[in-house]
Amino acid sequence: MQYEGVLTKMQTEFAQPIEYYLVFENAFLHLNQLLGKPLEIIHQGYQCLECGKPKKIFRQGCCYDCFMSSPSVGDWIMKPELSTAHLDIEDRDLDYEKKVQLQPHIVYLALSSEVKVGVTRKTQVPTRWIDQGAVQAIPIVEVPNRYLAGITEVALKNLYADKTHWQKMLKNEVPEVDLIAERNGLLQALPDEVKAYFHPESQDLYQLQYPVLEYPKKVTSLNLEKTPAFSGVLKGVKGQYLIFEDGTVFNVRTYEGYVVRISL
Incomplete structure (x- = not known):
């Protein structure tokens, strides 16, 4: 079976262990059910999560232009002490910033x-x-x-x-x-x-408990830019990482906005 779409961070349900889902526009993968099974990931392109255009991802699922302008990736996201909405001071979009910061x-x-x-x-x-x-x-x-x-x-x-x-x-x-x-x-x-x-x-x-059959002794991070096609046996999911049998780990969050095909 094949699934194709834009990567976004895995959706989760708080259970023992945590339930993990990769959600695409027209389908989803329940990753807990794939433990111990082979899985192939192929990088096919990009789609900015902000503007939807097929532009190379810069950071946090955004192309460069959106990363520099979108209120959802302002500096106060990573550095909450820089928040100013409580003072009625705008960074990029005061309405958005009030909605997120004033809660x-x-x-x-x-x-x-x-x-x-x-x-x-x-x-x-x-x-x-x-x-x-x-x-x-x-x-x-x-x-x-x-x-x-x-x-x-x-x-x-x-x-x-x-x-x-x-x-x-x-x-x-x-x-x-x-x-x-x-x-x-x-x-x-x-x-x-x-x-x-x-x-x-x-x-x-x-x-919190995670669906992991076996933890690796050493880990190597999968880079889709350098290795656009990877296959391996899924051994676990923890954080926003897929863990494979050979110690390769894949940080789904890092590759938000990448278009991939996943084959089972």
């Missing part, structure tokens, strides 16, 4: 390769943690806008990483850490504007 955000600790701190919209819980390949996660504070979440993350970067070590995550090299104890000791590290939102009595620790 409840969670600052959290997640355990994927080590303990990391991060920010996500409340509506993205637990999807954000699944996309990172976290095995555990716990909210630190829920705040009413992205700016407050951003300055909290900046303050906590002195204590924790803010990036996932993707090779360790995919090899399942995860230390044992008491995330509840870590979270409960953070009050003094929080910015003054945020301390009122800290509620250490909450014990909402999330546990």
Whole structure:
């Protein structure tokens, strides 16, 4: 069977283990059902997720022109502390920025390769943690806008990483850490504007399991530009990665906007 379409990040359902789906315009693949089976990926072209044109992807599923102009990829996306919608100050499109920035955000600790701190919209819980390949996660504070979440993350970067070590995550090299104890000791590290939102009595620790038959000892990242055709036996899915029998891993998120044909 063959499936053809534009790659977008895998859709997920919070279950034990996580359910993963590759969704195309007219079909979808339930990846959990393909574990242990051969799968071929062929790169056929590009389609910008913003303008829909067949232009080479620059970053985050966008062609260069859209990446430089679209409000959905403004600097405040990656650096929430740069958010200004709460001040009525526009970056690229104030209506869009208010819609995204002026809603409840969670600052959290997640355990994927080590303990990391991060920010996500409340509506993205637990999807954000699944996309990172976290095995555990716990909210630190829920705040009413992205700016407050951003300055909290900046303050906590002195204590924790803010990036996932993707090779360790995919090899399942995860230390044992008491995330509840870590979270409960953070009050003094929080910015003054945020301390009122800290509620250490909450014990909402999330546990996440992934559909992986076998974790690789070494990992090699598949680059569709250098290797436009790849085939291998699917051994697992974790974060936004497909894991193959030979240790090749494919980051679906990196290749959003790429047109591919997948054969089973």
